[in-house]
Amino acid sequence: MEKVDLKRSLDAYRAKPGELRIVDVPELQYLMLDGRGDPNGPAFAEALEALYPVAYALKFASKRELGRDYAVMPLEGLWWADDMDAFTIVRDKANWQWTLLMLVPDWIDGAMVDDAVAAVAAKRAPARLHDVRLEPLAEGRCVQTLHVGAFDDEGPALERMHRDFIPERGLRMTGRHHEIYLSDARRVDPAKRRTILRQPVVAAQPGTAPGS
Template identity: 75%
Template structure:
């Protein structure tokens, strides 16, 4: 069996410091993904999370058992968008948010492994807090974000607004850049166990020349 890998430690794009905004080149990466809409404090978000994690752990165990390749299950991530950007920065109108939840996968995880894992998880019964329909909605998705700007936010999710506004209104224009694609968050802390003031979240935005 090869050594267990932890992609958080191997990928520069998963490093960030509080108070430091930096540019990174994110390589093409594969994720488990599931879509949703609305307030992340609502049941739809919880159901999506509950569908993702059993598949992530089933894939880890299958990789270790069948391929001799073990890996750390990565933290939850989210892609976020809305018709009006102010719903993230000023208004914080969560009912208008569209989201895609993600869990990063090693490159060797493929569609056949995902389908086999889905069958194993479904055979055990729907995960707690989810439904069979949501389990079926999880897919493998390849993201090619390329050049991005990112920083580490420490604190409550609702306190991200000023950080995002600074990136979009000051830093990007100063470098002749504009946002490209969806806002990306990487949740380094488990929100179920870490109090809001101590949560660590990487805030990432793909960019392009203005």
Template identity: 70%
Template sequence: MPDKVDLKRTLDAYAAKRGEVRLLDVPPTRYLMVDGHGDPNASPAFAQAIEALYPVAYKAKFASKKELGRDYVVMPLEGLWTADDPASFTTRRDKSAWDWTLMVMTPDWVDDALVESAIAAAGAKDAPARLDDVRLETLAEGRCVQTLHVGSFDDEGPVLARIHDEFIPANGLRMTGRHHEIYLSDFRKVAPERLRTILRQPVEPA
């Protein structure tokens, strides 16, 4: 039996500590993705995106193990977030204004053909509503700032303000790209005060 690889334990991009903001370089990474807009708590499309991503992610994992002899732990849900006004994330928290892309990281040895087969297998019976929206794409973020937030998503504002308004300008940087969250906890099962979320912001020299 092949050893099962847990990439979130081996990749530096998934390392973060509470209270520590750090700079890192994130290599180009492949993800299964689905796009959407609006309040994640109120939009059916948000739940439907998750329901489409994970069947494909698991079909790809099983195919990798069977066909390639390479087994791995399916990675946690991640999200890219944007809004016309950055204050929608910090002081105003206007979730209705958010655009989002939900993602599951896919190992680089899982190629396009295997993912296409995984999508077809996920749709063979009781296909998820948004299965046709699932795509495989490479995200190149480069230099980033990140930290670990522990607690409710609604309590992220002060942490993001510290990153956006203090750390980034103090280091001669400016924001570029989309706000990125990595959900180390399953928010459907874990109490809000115990949620562990990596907060990441791509940056470039100011």
């Protein structure tokens, strides 16, 4: 049975350190779960405890019932705050809001997700299990780069993206800051973690200040 690996087939999952580039991201579907606060806190841990078991239950069900195998995709996150300087300058984690994501193939449907949630619940029901949902995300045109290093060292790359690269190309930010965690933070040294940093953009309106 051939195993599909969407990281290899989707251009949106390719990035190089130090290189900012524009990519067009197609509409994709994800397992999602929302939260708020410091990613080192209990709310984030509870979200992970719910998301991962559903992702693996779906993979095994797809292989068993459909004869279609695929690699479970890495964890991703949408991040935002009322003041986006909370990410690039002050790193005010208590006020961060987030949606955790895990990409799933287009042949996975809502009924399969419901069955996967039920299968997980039958063994051990994480506190936020029933908050996991399947939802499409259409980001369109984005700017992204690869950050190598600790999460708390992302600030300079984000500031360069937000304040220089995007406005210099007649673009402005829209949507939510998106991170793709290519490395397992539980096993990889912080200095070696590989994270795609992505920001959806649109053309700036004529007459507006750069980046506004």
